[in-house]
Amino acid sequence: MANKTLDDLFYETLKDIYYAERQILKALPKMARAAQDEKLKTAFTEHKDETEGQIERLKQVFEIIGKRARGKTCDAIEGIISEGEEIMEEFKGTPALDAGLLAAAQAVEHYEISRYGTLRAWAQQLGLKDAVKLLDETLSEESNTDEKLTKLAETAVNTAAQKAA
Ligand SMILES: [Fe+2]
Ligand SMILES: [Fe+2]
DSSP, X not given: OTTOOHHHHHHHHHHHHHHHHHHHHHHHHHHHHHOOSHHHHHHHHHHXXXXXXXXXXXXXXXXXXXXXXXXXXXXXXXXHHHHHHXXXXXXXXXXXXXXXXXXXXXXXXXHHHHHHHHHHHHHHHTTOHHHHHHHHHHHHHHHHHHHHHHHHIIIIIHXXXXXXX
């Protein structure tokens, strides 16, 4: 107990995001199917493909620290995803569905951005240069996705949600 250091924290957090990414990989196709706006559907599908690459990068980071890739249940992502599922059910067939889905997706992205930002900083501190590079690539993808979603919300999805069915 007394000897836990930044290395342990890094490893624990890596397991957390590894678990989260695999949950997200399962959730994105459901969100793509549920979305009504074609651009939103495409955004979810494209991000699903990116997520596959992100999981591969995480495996490489585990390798860098000499550990086997494994996940640890992340309550935060489970909560965010189940809120998204709730929206899918409660707003099914309504004009507001896409705006709700998009908001749920942004909550996921913000969680990921927080985790990857932390992991990148810790990798830097630990002198894990290759890990910094990998984590940074993923962080950019998450930020770009978040920005893309913001644009979609502002240009189409929120307006559509305001209209009567
Ligand atoms: Fe991700
Ligand atoms: Fe993401």
